[in-house]
Amino acid sequence: MSKLSLSFACWDYDRIHALTNGSVQVDGIDLNWLNMPVEETFWRMMRHQEFDVAELSLSSYLVAKDRGYPNFTAIPVFMSRFFRHSGIYINKNSGINKPEDLKGKRVGIPEYQLTACLWIRGILQHDYGVHPADMNWYIGGQETAGRIEKIKLDLPWNINIRQIDNNQTLNQMLESGEIDAFIAPRAPSCFLEGSPNVQRLFPDYPSVEKEYFKRTGIFPIMHVVAIKDEILEEHPWVAQNLYKAFEQAKQKVYEGFKQTAALKVTLPWFTSEWENTRELMGEDFWPYGLENNRKTLEAAVTYSYEQGMIKNQLKIEDLFAKSTLEKYTL
Template sequence: MNRREILKIAGAAAVGAMILFNIAHASSTSAKGLPIKVAGYDYDRVRAIMDGLVGTEGAVVDFHVENIYGLNQSAFGSERKYDVTELGLIPFVTKYINNDFRAYTLIPVFISRIFRHRNVFVHVDAGIEKPEDLRGKRVGTTGYGMSANTWIRGFLLDDYGVKADDMQWIETTQSSDKGKLNAGFAKYYFADDFPLVLGPPNVDESELILSGGCDALINAITPRVVLEGNPKVKPLFPDVRAEEQAYYKRHGVFPIMHVVAIRTDLINKHPWLPKAVFEMYSKAKQQTYTNLESTTVLKTTLPWATQEFESTRRIMGKNYWPYGIEANRKELELVMRYVYEQGLVKHRLKFEELFHPSTLELMEP
């Protein structure tokens, strides 16, 4: 065999080896599963996902931490860089109904919830001592249509008889947390004479109330004036904890702020994904419950975390942060009622239409 023939055989062998390597590599990558980019806040209830302790069979999860401003902007804009994302529930509802938004589909993982009695603040000189005193008052807000404000207007009506148009709404042009606000009003569907005006340029909600431009603030964020401890502004409800617990005991409602959504085109290609992602989030939350139960070490920086956990369960039940449709039916029905009554959407819709059909019957163990 001459030198040329030897080189020819060696070259063929190298090509064959490269082909085998590529096949093996592709097989290995395929075996790992579908790569999915997941995004949201770094809550304790998603920590197990972030740390890789909990995942989903058939997928490789890459978790990105981002705030709700960026998450909503990415999903509702053209970028849509995340496959699975946390979104504002009420912003999603309004986009779905008003703009036929279908790029993402919800699953019943209600990742952010908070009672909102803590988000009503009043000027000490405004003569507001109880919710009913808000009638006829000027109320500043960084966004009339924000989720928190929608829930607040809901309980003001249901528990105290104060209607949205009983107050004079002022939507500020700046937010003291430096969050980016809409330029001008969002699209609303209430009467032309509804009492809502745009605030002065370059004035945030804290400056507005201190300058006498409004009597109260109803706001998703805690205003800077409150964080700084200014004595001129106080909470409407002096004992917020007691008020919020009483609300839960009356209604059995834990207000939903954010939800998890999956790209619709990805679901169409991988119809198993909604159920798998639901189970991933549920397992991660269960890991948080386990951590809170532990008395061996404290994994949260609170000395009486275990006692707080036990107290919460006595009031709200063992799984007080439930996922799934049936466990959240009251909250979802209220959301759909509130967005319509408060002029955020042009027509009513049943909440089930927002969620992927494969998730409607999902329940946690």
């Protein structure tokens, strides 16, 4: 019997290498991996549903489930996770020294719906009392002019958003002081190039993020894996088979980390970092599945609802293919 051929759009993560090099096989499925930057994958999946299976922004996925379109369903596999305190950049002349100083300031974001921005706004609100309505938002291209939202949002009346001009970029505006701060998943080039005008709001972000995890138990989820509903309707077994294969591929990464005869990762003190991470977050520090991530997922849904991007308080169980929510036992 021939295998089902499915396109799979995803960036080049170590946690999928076992799938792409064939050392882990998906039962009954041939995956045609399309290696693309995440922004392109998200745009093409949200706008045109071009792929059978795709890495997808968690925030955009919540909006899609809330609206009932586009029609795809996720499995609880999280391609990207990231503590996001590091993603707040400030102009040094803006008068911002602590999170509370963001109130009343001009803050640039590439898209309001970006998952990194969702998490940062939620953290600012719940941990520091800075609400989204307290800031003036500027949206547009980070490095190239002309970026717009993937899908139109219906935000609360008190959210002040302005689209920057088509000849402007947020990177330039942060460097020049036309905006006071910038929030995004990607570091602006002015910061990467060592601009004397730009720095992180939290220079010692690892310490802040570790304290956040100790206090909340939350490891923010950025991206899920979504499957077109038409495929699941015809082949319902696809969700569970993919879930199992992704879990096996991730375990291959963990196994590689345990090798100390030679460094698997191109970082001199990687072994120390791996040991410290396990001590803080446990053996399976990048967990898949619903129950291991319930608190994190509930926080993301709450933030999306509070920020007006979704209109309903979605149930976590309704976000994922049902077959991936139960485990069989012998």
